[in-house]
Amino acid sequence: MSPRISNASLPDLILEPLVRNALMEDLGSYGDITTRSVVPGDVTYVARLNARADAVVSGMQIARIAFGLVDPTLDVKTLIGDGETAHKGETLMTISGSAASILMGERVALNFAGRLTGIATKTAAFVTAAAGTKTRITCTRKTTPGLRLVEKQAVLHGGGFNHRYSLSDAILIKDNHIAAAGGVQAVLEAVKANASHMMKVEIEVDRLDQLEDVLTVGGADVVLLDNMNNDTLARAVDMVQGRIITEASGNVTLERIASIAATGVDYISSGALTHSAQTVDLGLDF
Template identity: 50%
Template structure:
């Protein structure tokens, strides 16, 4: 869900979590094919071909080594079935499920050679996305007693933005804009070049279609007060303390969606969320989230 608001939207109307909708295979297949091609190279899996007879079959479970939130099961499925359509992949949980150490998330059966050849790609993708979902869930859980929601940014791995933002949703977060073309975010450097908040907003309004949402970043209450003379859809309160954020939320008084950013973690998020801000945005949940350790067990 990208930021999409009206200028009269109240803070309390941020939508509740939606049912997680799976991404279509049409979007996922190119990513998985590229990963398989990278790993198989020019000659395929030399080790499995040498060690395992062609007609051997096997059954494995994909098991969580740590506690976390699962995301990316369809990518894991495609890693196996694009390599060998005869493989049977059975998910044992849904994306978004919280799992404990030792819990199986899927079962795979079929050609032993094919299973081991696809193993690393499947686990790389599943572990990476589950790590993002797990990181997101830590913040979502920490602020569950407030109205605030955690959202991601454009700080994503090149080529993986769609699936990484999906993983954020699986972890209980929501998505910011997907790219430069689906919403306007006027940041500090835009304001510096334009000369002022007022001039930046004037230029945006003079050039944009009426359905494009606009957000402006401010780093002080003075800039916020200037913006309030020309309110837009959302305001990004950058690197403000909880005390300053609370005052900013009071000044906005529901005229714009409020978003706080700046080194937000599960430890720092509650104090910011309790100010009444609508959104907490965190880049690290996509660009630096530790993987969830998963293994293929016989």
Template identity: 55%
Template structure:
């Protein structure tokens, strides 16, 4: 029997509670108050169906546990066999799930299941392309908080399925001092001093800088763990790496695209973050075919 745990990426965590919440919310949205009136009106209750979820394009699969949870919630009599697991690279035309059971339940869950798999596989596939461009370097590609409202945990999980890494999940798990924080707090040194005095010993401090002079000021304080180099060109990033000399972790952000990621990785920065991984990932083409 296919279980949710057996479909999850082995090196990425996705809470069962997050799956349950997302699935319930999505089914409530689609089924509304009256359920799938089309299937109830046209398909006898005892009719059984055999369906195959197939990848219409090559890429990295993610979201299969959500698809399984959807069908299992709609009917305990549905049987599912998985041909892949999250994080797997598949070719176009490959079957990823086989679903058998009451036809009404299969049809009612079809679109919601495809929406999750299409969205998350799109994020994973785009991420894997970014990662491919960093081959031969030590740089890691990260996502950001530019996620679909309500789907952050799922989309960040999909980034891991594609071989990327996660930046902070929210405002509560790390300190990231942006330019507006610096402006309100009165400068780089005051804002870092306040942050360092406030946090516990396990919390990291990252601060954003726009220029090399700001980077020098941060380095002089010795109070930051990570420096975000915002919208710097390749030459400036290279100079920033030489200036830091490993004293802080360096993260490039802004203008991190499929066209620039290889050059950014070659500068020697430790991380590059891109909101595009989640906010601009094309939907992955996946379909559900009924085997008559």
């Protein structure tokens, strides 16, 4: 099966520092003393990274980097790549060479791959639930500190889309901004006066009268419809009439995806894609 998105990989150079830090955390100040104590240095093996459940795969690029940083002489072959579907029992990757080196890289490779495969798999389920509609599934900034880059990459592998990577990517005016600034009109007028013409603007509303204010004042490219029931979402989409992008968020579950998408919103965002994804069981078998 071809990957869900072909450009979701990043240059190894960008990911290497993250993987290197994880390896240093795991190896500690003196390295893998267990392996050094019991495994002769000249022993070689072919290890297989296997799926122990059906899943959409992510983290294979990172696993390859991890083994390569431990020992560049290891021969790593990816059989089922990021964005592809694996079935229980299938081999995702083989790693050939020094048994000691494979053992040293094993845990970091599995930690990343299991976590990211869980995110990709959960995202794919959301995307499937919205199939047949125009609605796209997107993540949020509710990511594990330090792992946002790779967790958002896993969302892409699952067929989803990315929201902001950081606070500097776009202007997203939320309820607390509106309260602090003095209302919808005040924040939108401030944006018009102060923001770069290159910067997209999104504003959160949780009532239709606020949405009416947004449409009247102007200045927003996207409206985030927060914690609205499906009837209210449908009314909001009808009010907007395609003038700005609509995004539904809040209280989003897999069971609600199809009904939310049926209201006609352009995007559904969910922090659960990253903060509540269950790690997929992967194993490295000698």
